[in-house]
Amino acid sequence: MIRLSIPVRQALAKLTLPVLIAAAFVLMLLGKADTVLAERARMALADALAPLFGVLAEPLGAVRAAADGIGELFTLHEENARLRAENERLRQWQTVALALDAENASLKANLHWIPDPPASYVTARVVADAGGVYARAVLLSTGPGTRIAKGQVALDDRGLVGRVTELGARSARVLLITDMNSRIPVILESSRAHAIVAGTDGPRPRLMYWPEGQMPAEGERVVTSAEANAFPAGLPVGTVHVAGGNVVEIVPAARLNRLEIVRIFDYGLHGIAPPEGQPARLQAADRRH
């Protein structure tokens, strides 16, 4: 090691902090100028942690389930009564649905309806929250060799969860529909009006740009629209909740606060250009040939 005199060493020690603060600003500029680099570093770390979190998720889930179970013991009676009533109602709906399904099948047979090709999907476990303070996202553990691409649609058993925004070798990040940067073209199911569901970082995204003079009704179902070619038509997003004033919120159909397993669907849609410049150009070239 180089021997330095004490005053020089002291001066160097005093300089470290300002130099590193300057380096932090450089890092910010670098992260802004080259978003791919920041994303790669982040996904490399996520790749390393995803298996670890996947292993941890099992015992942690067991602990949470036990805690929930104790809480449920106290509301068992009311819960039972509620479920009985709901079951009664659903039984009526089931007969209606079966009749409609049969009618639909016969109509389609008469019309020589060409069915949509079934979409391929992979199922992945949610291993961690990947939102941070100012975003709403989850991290999936995907395992090597799974065919997931950016922009694919994530659904849980009840409805739309979000879209894949970042991809690593063993993990993927899904931006939820509640995130501030999420905008989803939707259709109000009964009025057939088009609108946009915009995330606010809160638990309920907002409905925006619905046609003038056509106030969405409370409890109306909201499904995705095929406009912009980013989503297939008809995926359940949620139900309308009028929050007072002119603010219309959406209660998401998916259980976004307790996601455990999601399905990533490949609908073969390329409506939204991927954020990296190069693949977009390549895909455009592919389509031309």
Next chain:
Amino acid sequence: MDRLPGIRPRESLGRRLDMAARWAFPASTTALLLLATAAPLGLPGQAEAQAAVALAAVYFWSLFRPAAMPPAVVFLIGLLADLLGYAPPGVGVLSLLLAHGFALRWRRLLVRQGFLLVWLAFTGLAIGVAMLQWALTSGLTLRLLPPAPAVFQALVAIGLYPALATLLTRAHQSLAAPERA
């Protein structure tokens, strides 16, 4: 090395390893705390708790054991926090470096004071850091973010500090003390 007269144990390999482990204790436990708060615990406000833990640990060690929390280590912890917290890179680095500088600047005054004044100083720091992170994230994402998460982040940091400081004070006097090696 040290030139003070006196009898002290031989510089054996085991003792040197012990010293190194004690020296590395603050930085490594801070990194581990960050990883633990990134784990899928399913707690509400976990993202805010992650930012709070990093800030509290860096503040505490910069104040009471600055030799074990040099600026370069603070930089690396900030980078880890940014990557784990999905913040724009550099935001956590800058705020933790500023917290480190703040602690060093007021060290002479604060170390001699009781817990309450140290906590009060941390309260000011946490509010400042939450505001700075909010402004920087807003600026870097070119979008005016809602201020509520920043307020919540500051409150979580202030609320978590006493519990964390109790644990860290114990470690400071036993595990992280190289003079006890």
